[in-house]
Amino acid sequence: MRFDTVIIGGGLAGLLCGIRLSENGQRCAIVSRGQSALGFSSGSLDLLSHLPDGQPVRDLNSAIALLAQHHPAHPYALLGAERVRHYAQQTQTLLADCGLALQGDVDTPHLRVTPLGSFRRAWLSPAEVPLKPDVSQRTGVIGISGFPDFQPQLAAASLRKRGIDAHAEEIELPVLDTLRDNPSEFRAVNIARHLDAPEHFAALYDALHPLSQQYDVLYLPACFGLTDSSVFTQLNQQLACPLHLLPTLPPSVPGMRMQFLLQQRFIHSGGSWMPGDEVLHADIQNDRVTQLWTRKHEDIPLRARHVVLASGSFFSNGLIADRDRVREAVFDLDVLQCDKRSDWYRDDIFETQPWQQFGVQTDAQLHALRQGKAINNLYVVGSVLGGFDAIAQGCGGGVCAVTALHAAQQIAAQGGEQ
Known part of the structure; x- marks a missing residue:
């Protein structure tokens, strides 16, 4: 089976990327193992609440400038403040077009009430929250x-x-x-x-x-x-x-509604949704992915000009922790991680944990790196990326959305299937 783009993973990043590409006229498929982490979320999205040192973010541009200076592996540092802001604004429009009534704006973050009666900073929240x-x-x-x-x-x-x-x-x-x-x-x-x-x-x-x-x-x-x-x-x-x-304990009704509406938009835009399947391995030649092999399709490979890895982090098995290393599950890509297992975590569970920032390494265009070399038609987006702590920094939803639309923009600029 041949496509312009195959996306591995059907969560927030995979769906946003797929919707943008399908609506741009591409023949696009999403291979999804099952329920994504989106269904377990509150339905609110955060953009960037804190810097890695814990300092609250007051201004997005200056915060991303500090990331570029001190944390160059952060996805926002790779893209730059102008692109982050641009794609965040595009995300707001796209989500509204999908029927999601959300409150908030990239320039006016808000404090939402949590089920525990506390306040949490957010970029976008469902209108009912x-x-x-x-x-x-x-x-x-x-x-x-x-x-x-x-x-x-x-x-x-x-x-x-x-x-x-x-x-x-x-x-x-x-x-x-x-x-x-x-x-x-x-x-x-x-x-x-x-x-x-x-x-x-x-x-x-x-x-x-x-x-x-x-x-x-x-x-x-x-x-x-x-x-x-x-x-x-x-x-x-x-x-x-x-x-x-x-929102209550997972699974969350607002999160599941977001998953449902995005999935329906992708399908209605002409995308091919492949649920209950997973990519087991891939063929790579001359620094390009040539074929993907899935569990359901067995001896029928998926061929595409472009591949987007949106497989998620440890929760979704996009990253696998072995005894001596963390590995990416499909392509065995380069992973940002600590060499010694004893450095993966801190004894105080309330401290930020180093393993939270483990993830796939890319170049500045989000091309995957494998043994230090870029795979030119493989883009990495969302929480499988390394260099950021989605919880401590309050940027999980933003990283998913921004990197997904950046990958879609680059792919769309190269045209459709040849």
């Missing part, structure tokens, strides 16, 4: 009886420590009794499949309406809206006060 509230608002934090993945008392107590007049409440929702009987099934995604049904809207509204008359704003766990925000919109039109949703 609450931002740092006005201290004068009387806030009702609503739990669902028997739901183990959100504790309203904990969230309300944390908000009160931050000066917010917050109080915990609970609703019963008998329509969920069939799930409540089995604690392993009483999870946000399964609840959403019930509450998204039109016949259950009245029960949800009836439970929330009295509380909406007592408070200035309500926070509820994100337990509806798997494919769209219609229930959320309808509730806000009818309740007496605004309603916001807090």
Whole structure:
């Protein structure tokens, strides 16, 4: 099978790259092993919150200049501030075109409320996620009886420590009794499949309406809206006060909705979605990938002018930790890592861990390096890249989006299949 571009990995980076290429007229395929890390995310994206030394980022341009000076392996340092800003703005437009209503902008990061009642800096957040509230608002934090993945008392107590007049409440929702009987099934995604049904809207509204008359704003766990925000919109039109949703423990409904909408956009744009498959190995000749061999297609190789590696980090098995080294799973690419295993981690689990920055090495154009040489038609994007700590630096979503669109831009500039 022949394509213009084959993308390995169906998470945020792979999907954004695939959508951009397919909508540019390329014949593009995404090979995806299964559910990506996107479904386990909050649905919010961060761009860059902290420098590696822990210093908060106040200005994106100056922060990336410092990265280029002191941390040249960081993906943002490789691309430069102008490109990072350009691709971040393109991402905002692309996500909106995919039907994702997100709040935020590259120049105006915000503080979103977390399920623990703390505040976390973000670049983009789903429209239903609450931002740092006005201290004068009387806030009702609503739990669902028997739901183990959100504790309203904990969230309300944390908000009160931050000066917010917050109080915990609970609703019963008998329509969920069939799930409540089995604690392993009483999870946000399964609840959403019930509450998204039109016949259950009245029960949800009836439970929330009295509380909406007592408070200035309500926070509820994100337990509806798997494919769209219609229930959320309808509730806000009818309740007496605004309603916001807090993502729960993974899998997350907002994260799964982002995955679903991006996947649908890729397919509708003409892309070939290959789920439940994985690339096992590749043929490389003259510093170019010539063929990809997958588990499902066995003796039928995938041939493409360009290949994009968006396989994710350790969570998605894009990186594999052996006893003496970390390796990239498909091409055995060069990996940025500490030589001694004892240097991979620090004893204090609350410190930033060196292994978080392990990942594939590339040149300035994001071409993969293998034994020090660039593979000219293989681009590396997203969390499989090395040189950054997505959690400590608050840049995971941004790196995925920016590098994906940079790779797509370079590929599109070279034209389609020949």
